[in-house]
Amino acid sequence: MRSVDEAAAGGGGAVALERARGHARVVFRRTDGRDRLDTFYQQGCAKVRLPRVEPGRPPEAVLINTSGGITGGDVLLYEVEAQAGASLVATTQAAERIYRRSAGIGVVESRLAAGDGARLDWLPQETILFDGSALSRRLEVDLGAGAAFTAIESLVFGRTAMGETVRDVALSDRWRIRRQGRLVYADGVAIEGDAAAVLEGGATGGGARAVATILQVAEGAAERRDAARDLAAGLPGEIGVSVFAGLIVFRILAVDGRALRAATVPILEFLCGRPLPRVWHC
Numbered sequence: 001m002r003s004v005d006e007a008a009a010g011g012g013g014a015v016a017l018e019r020a021r022g023h024a025r026v027v028f029r030r031t032d033g034r035d036r037l038d039t040f041y042q043q044g045c046a047k048v049r050l051p052r053v054e055p056g057r058p059p060e061a062v063l064i065n066t067s068g069g070i071t072g073g074d075v076l077l078y079e080v081e082a083q084a085g086a087s088l089v090a091t092t093q094a095a096e097r098i099y100r101r102s103a104g105i106g107v108v109e110s111r112l113a114a115g116d117g118a119r120l121d122w123l124p125q126e127t128i129l130f131d132g133s134a135l136s137r138r139l140e141v142d143l144g145a146g147a148a149f150t151a152i153e154s155l156v157f158g159r160t161a162m163g164e165t166v167r168d169v170a171l172s173d174r175w176r177i178r179r180q181g182r183l184v185y186a187d188g189v190a191i192e193g194d195a196a197a198v199l200e201g202g203a204t205g206g207g208a209r210a211v212a213t214i215l216q217v218a219e220g221a222a223e224r225r226d227a228a229r230d231l232a233a234g235l236p237g238e239i240g241v242s243v244f245a246g247l248i249v250f251r252i253l254a255v256d257g258r259a260l261r262a263a264t265v266p267i268l269e270f271l272c273g274r275p276l277p278r279v280w281h282c
Helices: 004-009 195-200 221-233 257-272
Strands: 021-031 034-044 046-049 060-065 075-082 087-092 096-098 106-114 119-123 127-129 133-143 148-157 169-179 182-193 210-217 238-244 247-254
Touching: 021 046, 021 060, 021 087, 046 075, 060 075, 075 087, 075 119, 096 133, 106 119, 106 148, 119 257, 127 133, 133 148, 148 169, 148 195, 148 257, 169 210, 182 195, 182 210, 182 247, 210 257, 221 238, 221 247, 221 257, 247 257
Parallel strands: 021 075, 060 087, 075 106, 087 119, 096 127, 106 133, 119 148, 127 148, 133 169
Antiparallel strands: 021 034, 034 046, 046 060, 148 210, 169 182, 210 247, 238 247
């Protein structure tokens, strides 16, 4: 397997250009009945902000890419952990943009962990892919006994309001979730070439321009199946709900980013049991 930097560099003898590098790590622990910051590290274009939250809400870590977007050769690594018994919400300041590349692949790797009895919500906003972009995105999650984990990853293929169509893209998107060291969820998608043509297919996207996967790993997740399906039936887009072995998974197809958000926000609030972080509404 190639390293993160090797994947970003790509092949070919292209002229070396300045690229963005970023690494952020934030860890919270549970001490004296409160969630407290344990580790805070930020390097390069990856920054973290810890806004004040209302009483009774878990702490929030807002991840920021100060480079303003990602192109070929850029590398971002995010590490987020809620230690045993702690609660933490991680989100992003805004939608991430993946711009046209001259060479290489943009890499975003997220390594998440929730200790025994911890709760971690991974709630990044949308990732927008522009024509000519290349992205390798990886989500690696390790959960302890009794941990609860909720996550979303979403992709928007061009801005329909601007008349954009994504005809050339290189995309690799992979999830791996382990509970007590055992793999409980694996997923992946790869698109090379004309994304619009792929999404037009009746067996692939049915004309969608925005897609998302929302997942929750928690005790009792299967018991929420009927309520989840009732909720999905009243939301825009095409939504599938699957429940198995302590997981509930929503897959969403929407005509554009606005319709996607109209579907994802109610689902996330249903799963998390509270409103989304303020940055989602800015």
